Amino acid sequence: xxxxxxxxxxxxxxxxxxxxxxxxxxxxxxxxxxxxxxxxxxxxxxxxxxxxxxxxxxxxxxxxxxxxxxxxxxxxxxxxxxxxxxxxxxxxxxxxxxxxxxxxxxxxxxxxxxxxxxxxxxxxxxxxxxxxxxxxxxxxxxxxxxxxxxxxxxxxxxxxxxxxxxxxxxxxxxxxxxxxxxxxxxxxxxxxxxxxxxxxxxxxxxxxxxxxxxxxxxxxxxxxxxxxxxxxxxxxxxxxxxxxxxxxxxxxxxxxxxxxxxxxxxxxxxxxxxxxxxxxxxxxxxxxxxxx
Numbered sequence: 001x002x003x004x005x006x007x008x009x010x011x012x013x014x015x016x017x018x019x020x021x022x023x024x025x026x027x028x029x030x031x032x033x034x035x036x037x038x039x040x041x042x043x044x045x046x047x048x049x050x051x052x053x054x055x056x057x058x059x060x061x062x063x064x065x066x067x068x069x070x071x072x073x074x075x076x077x078x079x080x081x082x083x084x085x086x087x088x089x090x091x092x093x094x095x096x097x098x099x100x101x102x103x104x105x106x107x108x109x110x111x112x113x114x115x116x117x118x119x120x121x122x123x124x125x126x127x128x129x130x131x132x133x134x135x136x137x138x139x140x141x142x143x144x145x146x147x148x149x150x151x152x153x154x155x156x157x158x159x160x161x162x163x164x165x166x167x168x169x170x171x172x173x174x175x176x177x178x179x180x181x182x183x184x185x186x187x188x189x190x191x192x193x194x195x196x197x198x199x200x201x202x203x204x205x206x207x208x209x210x211x212x213x214x215x216x217x218x219x220x221x222x223x224x225x226x227x228x229x230x231x232x233x234x235x236x237x238x239x240x241x242x243x244x245x246x247x248x249x250x251x252x253x254x255x256x257x258x259x260x261x262x263x264x265x266x267x268x269x270x271x272x273x274x275x276x277x278x279x280x281x282x283x284x285x286x287x288x289x290x291x292x
Contacts, residue, residue, distance in 0.1 A: 037092075038093060038095060039281065039282040040060075041060045041278070041282060041284060042063070043062060043064065043292040044292055045063075045117060045292065047063030047064060049061055049062055050063070050070050050102070051093055051094070051095055052070065052072060052094075052095065052096075052097045052098065052099040053095060053097060053098050053099060053147075054098075054147050054246065054248060054273070055147045055148060055149075055247035055248045056246055056247045057273075057277050058095035058096065058277065058278050058279070058282075059095075059099075059276040059278060060095075060276055060278045060282060060284065061102065061104075061276055062276070062288050062289075062290045062291045062292065063292065064115040064116035064117055064118065065113055065114070065115050065290045066103065067102075067103040067104050067105055067114075067142070068102075069102070070099055071099070071101050071102065072090060072091075072097055072098060072099055073097075073100045073149065074090070074091075075100065076088050095278060095280050095281070095282055096280065099147050100146065100147055101144060101145060101146045101147070102144070102145055103143060103145070104290075105124060105141070105142060106140065106141045106142075106143045106252070106265070106269060106272070107120065107123075107139060107140055107141075108139050108141055108254060108261060108265060111264075111268040111272075111289075112290070113272060113289060113290040114290075115290045116292070117292050118290075118292040120290075124140060127140065135234060137234065137255040137257035137258070138254075140254075141253060141254035141258070141265065142252070142253045142254075143250065143251070143252050143269060144251040145248055145249075145250055146248060146249040146250070146251070147247070147248055148242075148248055148249055149247075155223075155243075155244055155247070156217075156222050156223060156242060157214070157222040157223070157224075157225040157242070158221060160225060161212075161222055161225060164176075165189075168191070172208050174192060174208060174209060175191070175192055176190070176191055176212060177190060177191075177192065177193050179193075183259075184259060184260050184262060184263075185215065185263065186213035186215055186226065186262070187213065187214050187215070187216075188211060188212075188213050189212045190209075190211055190212075191203065191208070191209035191210075192209075203230075203231065204231065205231060206229045206230050206231045206232070210227040210228055210229055210230070211227065211228050211230055212225075212227045213225075213227070213228070214226075223242050224239070224240070224241040224262070224266070225239075225240050225241070226238065226239045226259070226262065228256045228259060229256065230256070234255055235255065235256035235257075236254065236255060236256060237253070237254055237255070237256050237258075237259055238253055239253070239262060240252075243266075245270075246273060248273075250269060252265060252269070272290070274286065275287060275288050275289040276288055276289075
């Protein structure tokens, strides 16, 4: 009897151990897989690059280049509820994490970019101190890059331009009229042909009457849209363009003095982005422009 009881107890212990081990295996399999931290390219000071996916390509932006910080898709906006910001947890950084936007300073005269702890930092400070106070053209352009991820959104300014002209007419009774002569390869539109209808003279204010310029592709879609002041001491231009390959929209702000170089700016900014491209593992595909 005792022998039979011992066998039952022994079988029970063995069965409990089997269940225990099975439970352990199940518990382990349910744990989240810990991803290895991504590889970061670094500059000469050991600072890590900013990484992510911009539109269609993975990139590694040299440390010290970004003006402010990079915003990733899903990040709360600057004016979001503080409680939402406090609860938000960004996904782990990777070369597949979509970048919504970031900004940097581009030097128009040679196609370089501003990087802290690099000669361009001193150059930028010197130009601020010696050019702007004396009304001289500032050779730096502010650049903001936006990743475009909605496949339903067309990569052109067709509606934007049409709507801007409509609003000008409905709100300010201003007609934008195409000019006969292009300017630097751009089609130009001027408010009421550049004449203030109340005075019959050229506009004395460009608050609502900036010159507007466009460039279409072969399919007739507006890919570049620029508006510029024309009455201030230092006139400024706001310049936007789309790039189909990268699937991005680019905003540039600069002195009108440099408007003749609008196409060179577009090409150089894409060259800069190309120099930051990496494989999904973070291997650089070229020499980074702006590396300190």
